[in-house]
Amino acid sequence: MKSLRSIFRYISKYPKLIFAYFSFNILSSLFSVISLALLSPFLLLIFKKVDTLNVASNPDSFLAAINPINKFKAELYNIINSPNGDIKALAIICLAVLVSVILKNIFLYLSMYYLNPIRNNIINDMRTSMYKKIIALPIGYFNDQRKGDIMSRLTNDLSEVEGSTVGVLETLFREPISIFLFFIYLVMLSPELTLFLAIFIPLSGFIIGRIGRSLKKQSTKVQEKLGAILSTIDETLGGIRIIKAFNAEKKQLDRFTQQNTELLQIKNKANRRRDLASPVSEILGVIAVVCVLWYGGRLVLRGIFLDPGDFLAYIAIFSQLIQPLKSLSTASYNIKRGAASIERIEYLIKENVSIKENPSPVQLKHFNNSIQFKKVGFLYEDKIILDSVDLTVEKGKTIALVGSSGAGKSTLVDLIPRFHDVGVGELLIDNINIKEYSLSSIRDHMGIVTQEAILFNDTIANNIALGKDNPTEEQIINAAKIANAHNFILQKENGYQTNIGDRGNKLSGGEKQRITIARAVLKNPPILILDEATSSLDTESERLVQDAIYNLMENRTSIVIAHRLSTIRHADEIIVLQQGKIVERGTHDSLIEKSGFYKRLVDMQEVK
DSSP: OHHHHHHHHHHTTOHHHHHHHHHHHHHHHHHHHHHHHTHHHHHHHHTTOHHHHHHHTSOSSHHHHTOHHHHHHHHHHHHHTSTTHHHHHHHHHHHHHHHHHHHHHHHHHHHHHHHHHHHHHHHHHHHHHHHHHHHHSOHHHHHSSOHHHHHHIIIIIHHHHHHTTGGGHHHHHHHHHHHHHHHHHHHHHOHHHHHHHHHHHHHHHHHHHHHTTTHHHHHHHHHHHHHHHHHHHHHHHHTHHHHHHTTOHHHHHHHHHHHHHHHHHHHHHHHHHHTTHHHHHHHHHHHHHHHHHHHHHHHHHTTOSOOHHHHHHHHHHHHHHHHHHHHHHHHHHHHHHHHHHHHHHHHHHTOOOSSOOOSSOBOOOOOOSEEEEEEEEEEETTEEEEEEEEEEEETTOEEEEEOSTTSSHHHHHHTTTTSSOOSEEEEEETTEEGGGBOHHHHHHTEEEEOSSOOOOSSBHHHHHGGGSSSOOHHHHHHHHHHTTOHHHHHTSTTGGGOBOOGGGTTSOHHHHHHHHHHHHHHHOOSEEEEEOTTTTSOHHHHHHHHHHHHHHHTTSEEEEEOSSGGGGTTOSEEEEEETTEEEEEEOHHHHHHHTSHHHHHHHHHHHO
């Protein structure tokens, strides 16, 4: 089964744990068989069938001859014939049962002791693999995916795998061993009676398998619907202010209720089918017991093959065989239920990473000359975003990108840190194709400040230190001073150790932007990519942030996406993009003199 192959791929990483688990599992099952097999001599002793002990100890068949319990019966027969022998034999049997049960449970505990880390490591490895792939995937992947669905795979799907597929590993590993050992002893007791079981068990498995065939399909629908619900919850939490402002609570509630009701119906259908496993397997087990009682009872009554003690031991062992068979049938249902989640997890883990690292990458140690775009084109779902862009960004220069929404400004700058790859043409850094460099060395040379301040639920100090390993407190403070953030940080309750909350919601817009600028200052990159960080701020905050940006840009190569054109008047070159093409370029003054697209944009903002 495909889902189990995926699980075994993770299990194979822990051969020592697996060896220990199987070793103790075999010992536990062995002593379980022995403790039940001792019922035969006990019953024969209690019901005064001592002669039968002697007969059983000298069997005619080969299978009976190698039965260790028969050898034990021979020893008991000798003991019983001694003075007070029956009491001694009873004590020996009771002691043997006690020792067998104690050893069985000791080895059972030891097997579970080694199974638990296997189960937990599987889930831990799968979670790590998913998170590692999420970190490695290009930004474009997340534009096409719902965040709630990705979260569902990391949470609900993983929980489903843990509760269903990984949860039945104990059953899958232990029960076959128990069934094998029980079955071997049943063959020793009565090959004729056991032949019936060899026919009946596969038939039962076929019936149960037919019932559970559609369970995987239902489980897939459950996980997909859970992903949709998580997306709705995430959108609600992120847009709660707008929902309330537009009195849209009822509309959102209706949407959520509909999704939740659909989930309820799918889960009910899946659970009903899953719950068939236990009653069906139990009914089949009872049918088998009745058949064994009828057929075996006839053999005993006619004195053929079986003595009463062995028959009762046979029934006892067979009754113990039913439970592992029932557990395996339930496990089969659970595996089918978890298969859908495993496929969704594996789909994410095996997702193609379109941004490929060069097998023998060049390390960008120093940025010396320029960034060059040569006839660069980029398509997204057959739509042209960039078309034959030629642009050179000289070291130490400030280049501003302007244009209407959707002109391709963000896509152009995203090509530089390789968030996307060039579709047509070449992008060069110091005359070497950017694809020749290692990803980490490219991004080490870049600092990015976006329009939306991206912060994490951590302390101010840790947010500033995000791009640098083990910075000193002095370096963090110095970066904050350059970013005009030091004074407001000191006014916080815990200073630099203040937790800023989810997405920095404990800070104002201007404070958040200055923290992101301080983060870029601390990294100290030679190349800056700035998506106008002041466009959504009030006048006072804008002035402070703009001053911090000027401090950050000093002596660096800067590429600025400009929304407020007043902030780029002193750029070395302004690039005007329209529908993915450069339509104008030059300094602010030269573009104003042309009275073209740029001047119209400036006039529109001045009118506002």
